[in-house]
Amino acid sequence: MNVIQQITVQIRKKLSNQFIRNLSWLGMAEIIYRVMRLVLVAIMARYLTKYDYGLGAILMTVREFALTFSNFGIGAKIIQTEEKELKDLCNSAYWLNWLIFVCLFVIQCFISYPVSLVKNTPELILPICVSAIAYLIWPISSIQKTLIQKENRFKVIALTDSFLFSLGSLLSAAFAVSGMGIWSFALPSLIVAPLEIFIYYHYHHWRPTTGFTTKYWGEIWNFGRNILGIGLLKxxxxxxxxxVIFTLLGVDELGIYFFGFNAGLGISLSIINAVNSAIFPHLCSVRDNPQDFRKTYFNSLKIIALVIIPFVLFQSSMAQFYVPIVFGKQWIPAIPVIILVCLSAIPRPFADAASQLLVAVGKPHLDLVWNGIFTSVFAIALVVGVNWKEIGVAAAVLIAHMICLPLFSLWATQHVFGKRK
Structure with missing residues (x-):
């Protein structure tokens, strides 16, 4: 039996079949996504300038901040709720989703102009507004997607995400080759968004059964406010x-860093995102059984260590060889950024698992406090690191993650299981 087979047998012994299936499907989807992203980065690196990359980074940052407000804890509340309240909660959450996403559309369009004034980039305004149109589509099928997750049918979500990610990546590459610049970042998500409606409507029968209602909004807010705060800080x-780079250095420097970040973390983020998506429902399903709860959590940490650490070390050590071949010699200055950012991936999934642990036991407020502390420390590190330009910022990212995240993971684990013991 070879090493790979031995590891596979060990994993199957340590984790439940359901968790393996969920993690496998989500991992497959994320890996497909990240592979497509790497192919996309390789194509776009040859057709987009550093300035285009910098503009794309700002557009994606604005969208990510806007989408964070959509993570109001609605999905987590639906997953956690009892069956007797599920119908009414879903109806209420449906209308709350519409309110949130319509507001996000208006806000993103409103802030596009002041964002463009920071470095005199008026070409950002229209792409930022157009990319926000997708917010008016997602609420139609968001409840169906959450219910599919609640039912542990991650195969549907994985296949759907893989298809949409792949299609979006192909569109981005086509737009980049066509010389469309920043529109390569703005248009794909808008084009593929309507497909979610048809897919999730097909795979789940839920439909809203009441008119506009605010019945559970207060309960959702009380449950989700800490989750929203955590999401905003993250x-x-x-x-x-x-x-920091955009404000203190410039668009070209941001383009180099943004390229290095995407090329550096790449597939590593697929593993992290897969673990985050799979571990919370799994922990919730066994939280009433202390032994299974503890076993599930620690076995999840073992599988993270088995997969993420060897891969990150391999990828970072090979950066100097594959960057000029895959992306082009013009991106050789980004190699130090790629290596430093890549190494920062090692402690991330362990800290994310610890955060999910706190939420699963009903203590998201502690995770919120931690995120506030870490964000403050991280900001100070970046302000110091920017004195050495984009490489200094990448070094600050690595140092902050390597020191702070392991400390939090150890504390959260001891806090939950120390008391339970």
């Missing part, structure tokens, strides 16, 4: 390096 932290 989004700020994930994009703070972009904002």
């Amino acid at each position: 989004t700020l932290r994930n994009n703070l390096d972009y904002l």
Whole structure:
């Protein structure tokens, strides 16, 4: 039996079949997405300038901040709720989704002009507004998608995401080759968004059965406000390096860093996102059984370590060889950024698992406090690192993650299981 077979057998012994299936499907979807993204980055690197990449980074940052407000805890509340309240909660959540996404559309269009004034980039205004139109489509099928997740039918979500990601990537590449610049970032999500409606309507029978209602809005807010706060802090932290470089350095420097970040983390983020999506429903399903709850959490950490650490070390060590071949010699200056950012992926999934652990036991407020502390430390590190331009920022990202995230993971684990013991 070879090493790969031994690892496979060990994983299957340690994790339940349901969790393996969920993680496998989500991992497959994320890997397909990241592979397509790497292919896309390779194509766009040869057809887009550093300035185009910088504009794309700002557009994606604005969208990510807007989408963070959509994570109001609605999905987590639906997943966690009892069956007897599910019907009424879904109806209420449906209308709340519409309110949130319509407001996000208006807000994103409104802020496009002041964003363009930071570095005199008026060409950003229209793409930012056009990309927000997708917000007026997603509420139609968002409840169906959440219910499919609640029912542990991750195969449907994985195949759908893989298809939509692949199609979006192909469109982005085609637009880049056609010389459309920043529109390569703005148009694909809008074009593929309507397809979600047809797919999720086909795979789940739920439809709204009442008119406009605010019945559970207060309960959703009480449950989701900490989750929203955590999401906002994470989004700020994930994009703070972009904002610092854009504001203090410029669009070209941001383009180099944005390219390095996407090429560096790449497939590593697929594993992290797959774990985040799969671990929370799985922890919730066994939280009433202390032994299974503890076993599920620690086995999840083991599988993270088995997969993420070897892959990240391999990818970072090979950057100097594959970057000029895959992306072109003009991106050789981005190699140090790629290596530093890539290594910062190692502690991320462990900290994310610890965050999911706190939410699963009903303590999202502790995760919110932690994210506030880490975001403050991270901001200070970036302000110091920017003195050495984009490489200094990448080094600050690595140092902050390597020091702070393991400390949080250890504390959260001890806090939950120390008390349970």
